[in-house]
Amino acid sequence: MQAKALFLAAGKISPSDVHPEIMVPLVGHMEELKRQKRVISNAAKEASFKGAYQIGTMIELPRAALTAGEIAKHADFFSFGTNDLTQTTFGLSRDDASSFLPDYIESGILHEDPFASLDIHGVGELVSMASKKGRGTKSDLKLGVCGEHGGDPRSIMFFHQTGLDYVSCSPFRVPVARLAAAQAVLKHDGK
Numbered sequence: 328m329q330a331k332a333l334f335l336a337a338g339k340i341s342p343s344d345v346h347p348e349i350m351v352p353l354v355g356h357m358e359e360l361k362r363q364k365r366v367i368s369n370a371a372k373e374a375s376f377k378g379a380y381q382i383g384t385m386i387e388l389p390r391a392a393l394t395a396g397e398i399a400k401h402a403d404f405f406s407f408g409t410n411d412l413t414q415t416t417f418g419l420s421r422d423d424a425s426s427f428l429p430d431y432i433e434s435g436i437l438h439e440d441p442f443a444s445l446d447i448h449g450v451g452e453l454v455s456m457a458s459k460k461g462r463g464t465k466s467d468l469k470l471g472v473c474g475e476h477g478g479d480p481r482s483i484m485f486f487h488q489t490g491l492d493y494v495s496c497s498p499f500r501v502p503v504a505r506l507a508a509a510q511a512v513l514k515h516d517g518k
Contacts, residue, residue: 348404409476470490471491472491
């Protein structure tokens with residue numbers, strides 16, 4: 328129903344001007360995306376949408392990261408949902424973690440809040456591995472990140488080194504994200 332409404336609205340504007348990118352959340356198995364892709368494609372036909380569109384997925388479960396090569400067969404893009412990927416990798420609820428994370432940081436178990444700056448050795452490894460597997464299957468796979476990590480300078484540096492194409496974050500973090508992205512390009516691309 329949502330996909331059909333999206334295509335109906337896009338068709339009213341102009342199929343040549345609008346190129347929807349539809350992201351399927353919480354995919355843990357390629358069959359889920361494969362089936363949702365079929366549902367979305369049928370919705371485009373039902374809405375008589377003639378324009379181009381892309382279907383991708385949010386990589387926010389460890390299993391999705393581990394099987395990214397298989398999932399990429401059915402995806403035009405991946406957006407790493409690093410907030411949820413952090414929760415599912417650590418087995419923590421962001422809401423509950425605030426009661427004990429300060430103690431973890433103070434005692435040296437963690438160096439910083441993994442919900443504020445990406446845990447590069449754990450969650451980052453999943454992002455890196457999934458990026459390689461995804462692009463190993465589909466070399467032109469668009470990769471990005473969605474979440475608060477997309478506004479953290481240290482995380483942005485990592486995402487650039489990993490080869491992600493874009494970061495997305497909440498509006499108040501956009502100025503910092505833009506500056507950090509420019510610094511990452513200058514530092515690692517030598518321009």
